Amino acid sequence: MVAQYPSASNVFVKDHEASGKLTVDFSRNVKDFAINNYAQIQPVTKVAGYYREVTVEEAGRILNSDLANFAWADGAAAPEGFEGTEKHEWKEYRAERYAFPVTLGDLTIDQASWDVRNEYAAKKAQQAMTGRTIKLVDKLLTAANYDATHTAAVATAGVGGARWDAAVTSNQAVKQSLNYAANIILKDTLAGVDINDLILVISPGLAKELSATQELVDHIKGSPDALAQIRGELPGKNAIYGLPEKLYGFPVVVEKTVKVTSRKGATKATSFVMDDNKAVMVSRPGGLLGVFGAPSFSTATIFMMEEMTTETLRDEKDRRTLLRVVENYDVVLTAPVSGFLFTDVLT
Numbered sequence: 001m002v003a004q005y006p007s008a009s010n011v012f013v014k015d016h017e018a019s020g021k022l023t024v025d026f027s028r029n030v031k032d033f034a035i036n037n038y039a040q041i042q043p044v045t046k047v048a049g050y051y052r053e054v055t056v057e058e059a060g061r062i063l064n065s066d067l068a069n070f071a072w073a074d075g076a077a078a079p080e081g082f083e084g085t086e087k088h089e090w091k092e093y094r095a096e097r098y099a100f101p102v103t104l105g106d107l108t109i110d111q112a113s114w115d116v117r118n119e120y121a122a123k124k125a126q127q128a129m130t131g132r133t134i135k136l137v138d139k140l141l142t143a144a145n146y147d148a149t150h151t152a153a154v155a156t157a158g159v160g161g162a163r164w165d166a167a168v169t170s171n172q173a174v175k176q177s178l179n180y181a182a183n184i185i186l187k188d189t190l191a192g193v194d195i196n197d198l199i200l201v202i203s204p205g206l207a208k209e210l211s212a213t214q215e216l217v218d219h220i221k222g223s224p225d226a227l228a229q230i231r232g233e234l235p236g237k238n239a240i241y242g243l244p245e246k247l248y249g250f251p252v253v254v255e256k257t258v259k260v261t262s263r264k265g266a267t268k269a270t271s272f273v274m275d276d277n278k279a280v281m282v283s284r285p286g287g288l289l290g291v292f293g294a295p296s297f298s299t300a301t302i303f304m305m306e307e308m309t310t311e312t313l314r315d316e317k318d319r320r321t322l323l324r325v326v327e328n329y330d331v332v333l334t335a336p337v338s339g340f341l342f343t344d345v346l347t
Contacts, residue, residue: 030125030126030128030129030308033129033133033257034133034201034253034254034255034256034257035129035132035133035136035255035257037199037251037253037284038199038201038253038282038284038300039136039282039284039298039300039301039302039331040284040286040296040298040300040301040302041301041302041304041307042296042301042302042303042304043304044093044095044303044304044305045305046305047094047095047097047305047328048092048093048094048095049092049093049303050090050091050092050093051090051091051093051301051332051334052088052089052090052091053088053089053090053091053334053335054086054087054088054089055086055087055088056086056188056189056190056192057086057190058084058085058086059086059190060190091332091334093303093330093332094330095303095304095305095328095329095330096328096329096330097305097306097326097327097328098128098131098326098327098328099324099325099326100124100125100127100128100131100324100325100326100327101124101322101323101324102120102123102124102322102323102324103320103321103322103323104116104117104120104320104321104323105319105320105321106319106320106321107319109321117312117321117323120323121310121323121325124310124323124324124325125308125310125325127325128308128325128327129257130257130258130259130273132302132327132329132331133255133257133273134257134259134273135331136300136302136331137255137257137273137274139300139331139332139333140201140280140282140299140300140333140339140341141274141275141278141280141341143341143343145333145336146333146336146339146340146341147188147336147337149184149188150184150185150188150336150337150339150340150341151340151341151342151343152180152340152341152342152343153342153343153344154173154177154342154343154344154345155173155344158180159176159177159180160173160174160176160177160180161173161176163344163345163346163347164177164206164209164210164213164279164345164346165209165210165212165213165345165346165347166213166347167210167213167214167215167216168213168214168215169214169215169218171215172215173215174210174213174215174216174247174248175215175219175248177342178200178247178248178250178281179248181281181340181342182195182198182250182281184340185198185281185283185337185338185339185340188337189297189337189338192297193283193285193297193338194285195249197283197284197285197297198250198281198282198283199250199251199252199253199281199282199283199284200247200250200251200252200253200279200280200281201253201255201274201279201280201281201282202252202253202254202255202274202279203254203255203272203274203275203276203279204241204254204255204256204272204274205272205276206274206276206277206279206345206346207238207241207242207243207252207254208241208242209276209346210241210243211241211242211243212242216243216247219248220244237254238252238254241254250281255272255273255274256272257272257273257274258270258271258272258273259271259272259273276345276346277343277344277345277346278341278342278343278345279341279342279345280339280340280341280342281339281340281342282298282299282300282338282339283297283298283299283335283338283339284298284299284300285297285298286298296334296335297335297338298334298335298338299333299334299335299336299338299339300331300332300333300334300339301331301332301333301334301335302329302330302331302332303329303330303331303332304327304328304329305328305329306326306327306328306329307327307329308325308327309325309326309327310323310324310325310326311323311324311325311326
C-alpha cells in the first residue's frame with residue numbers, strides 16, 4: 001500500500017459493519033415459486049407405490065334420451081346393469097432422492113461477518129425448488145403425456161384460429177383457445193373438474209406478448225382494470241407483465257423460474273424454464289396438499305417422500321461442514337385428462 005497523509009477516508013479499517021452489514025442477494029423464498037399454485041403435493045410413506053386411475057364414462061352413459069334402457073315396467077324384471085362397471089388401472093410412482101450440497105470451511109464460517117450457513121441453506125433450497133419446477137414443467141410441456149385431443153396448435157381452426165400474438169378483437173384467438181380447452185376438459189371429465197379450478201400457466205415471454213395484443217388491450221380497456229393498467233397499478237402478481245390475475249375467468253400463473261445452464265467461471269447463461277411457444281391449462285383443485293384417500297383431479301401431482309430436509313454435517317478431520325438440502329419425490333401427470341397443452345402459440 002502506498003503511504004498516504006491522513007484523511008477522512010483512510011484513518012480507519014474498512015469493514016462490513018460500515019454498511020450496516022448490507023448484503024445484496026437474490027435468493028427466492030421457496031414459498032414464492034409458482035409451482036405451488038398449479039401442482040398438488042401428495043405426501044407418501046414409501047419411495048414407490050401405485051395410484052389408481054379410473055375411467056369415468058359409465059357415470060354419464062345415457063344411450064337413449066327417453067331412458068328406455070333404464071325403464072322398469074310393473075311386473076317386469078328390473079334392469080340388471082351387468083355392464084355398469086368402469087375400467088381401472090394401477091399406475092406407478094417412483095420417488096427419486098436428490099441432494100443439493102455445498103461444503104464450507106471452518107475458517108470461512110468463523111471469519112465471515114454474516115451467517116454463511118443460513119445464506120447457503122437458502123440458496124440450496126432455491127436450487128432444489130428450481131429443479132423441482134424444471135421436472136414438472138418438462139412433464140407438462142411434453143405432448144406425449146396427454147391424450148391426442150388434449151393438445152393442439154392454437155392456430156388450428158376451431159381451437160383459436162390464429163396464434164396468440166396475432167390475437168385481435170375480431171378473432172379473439174386467446175379467448176377462443178381457452179374456452180376450447182376448458183370445454184374439452186369438462187367433457188372428458190364429465191364436468192368432474194370445476195371450471196373454477198382451471199389455471200392457465202405461461203412464461204414471462206408469452207405474458208409480455210399477450211399484454212401487447214389488440215385482443216387483450218381491448219379486453220382490459222373495457223374492464224374495471226383499465227385505469228389501473230394505464231397507471232401500472234394492476235392488482236396482483238401479474239401487474240409487472242400488464243396482465244390481470246384472471247383472463248376470461250381463468251387464473252393466470254406466470255412461471256418465472258429461471259435456470260442457470262453455465263458452469264462456474266464460464267459466460268453466464270440463463271433462461272426461463274417455461275417455453276414461450278407453449279402454454280398449459282391445468283386443474284389444481286383444493287389446497288397445495290392432496291387429501292389422503294380422496295379422489296383427485298389435479299393434472300400434476302408430486303408424490304413427496306421427503307421435502308426440503310436441511311442437513312449440516314460436521315467433518316472434524318478436515319475442519320469443514322457439509323450443508324445440503326435433500327428431497328425425495330416423483331412428478332407425475334396423474335390426471336392428464338384434466339389438462340390441455342397449447343403449442344405453436346407464437347409466430
